Amino acid sequence: MMEEFETKMFLDGKSERTVEVYSNSVKEFFKWFYDSYGNVEYKKLYRENILEYKSYLKNIKKSSHSGNNLCPKSINSKLSALICFNELMEPDNIVVSKRDLIKIQAEIVSPTSITKKEIEEFRQIVLQSEGCAAKRNFAIVTILAYAGLRISECLNLRKADICLESNQLKISAGKGEKARIVIVNSKIVSAVKEYQKTDHMESEWLFHNSRGERLNQTTINRVFKLCCPEGYDITPHTLRHFYAINAVSSGIFTIPEIANQMGHSSIKTTMRYMNPNLEEIRKKVEQL
Structure with missing residues (x-):
């Protein structure tokens, strides 16, 4: 299934880097799915699962770099991968969309200290x-x-x-x-x-x-x-x-x-x- 997803992303015009990032994010979702629900066979995406996964990303998942909770940008990146997966793999079963992304207030980039x-x-x-x-x-x-x-x-x-x-x-x-x-x-x-x-x-x-x-x-x-x-x-x-x-x-x-x-x-x-x-x-x- 992941090979098919990657192929469809390439055909959809996604860059090599985007395909890599989205593929890894979706694999991360499936790892969470089986860790959470055991050996239940995956059949399709459910809205309920998406909402629980989003809650997991916001409240439990930690950054591997800082050890802190994920920032909204990181969460949105992982959700964007699922949106793409949903659109390409299950177009007749849309349960996650851009409306699920966390709203981020545009911030000024921190002043550079490099001369x-x-x-x-x-x-x-x-x-x-x-x-x-x-x-x-x-x-x-x-x-x-x-x-x-x-x-x-x-x-x-x-x-x-x-x-x-x-x-x-x-x-x-x-x-x-x-x-x-x-x-x-x-x-x-x-x-x-x-x-x-x-x-x-x-x-x-x-x-x-x-x-x-x-x-x-x-x-x-x-x-x-x-x-x-x-x-x-x-x-x-x-x-x-x-x-x-x-x-x-x-x-x-x-x-x-x-x-x-x-x-x-x-x-x-x-x-x-x-x-x-x-x-x-x-x-x-x-x-x-």
């Missing part, structure tokens, strides 16, 4: 790291910091998607399967060119492993963990946040231009990133 100097320090550490992948990783970090791409968008870049002569990257399948053109600066052009000089692998992917396969996000997360200086909290998403702050504080870009670069369908989403870092806030507070 450009710290980002540059991190980039240099990545470049000077040992191994043949240093130039590749440096190019990835540079793209994330100075083009504002999501990590999935960066790793999904094909060699045909980049045109260094015109300083352009083509994002073929961004969030929501939206395509866009991103203009990049000379830092990115230089980093990618130097990486390409060392890339002799026949692969369609711009960033790939030693077998020519698309690079896994786990590999990049490991790079960040190993190269991030002590006391810093730099992640792929931190670099995307940094890009937004850096772009708006430059005074050169308009909000709609930044939204287009970052792939936001609404400038309201972009505005959530428009917070100065904590040090800038402290300086302004002292001037009151």
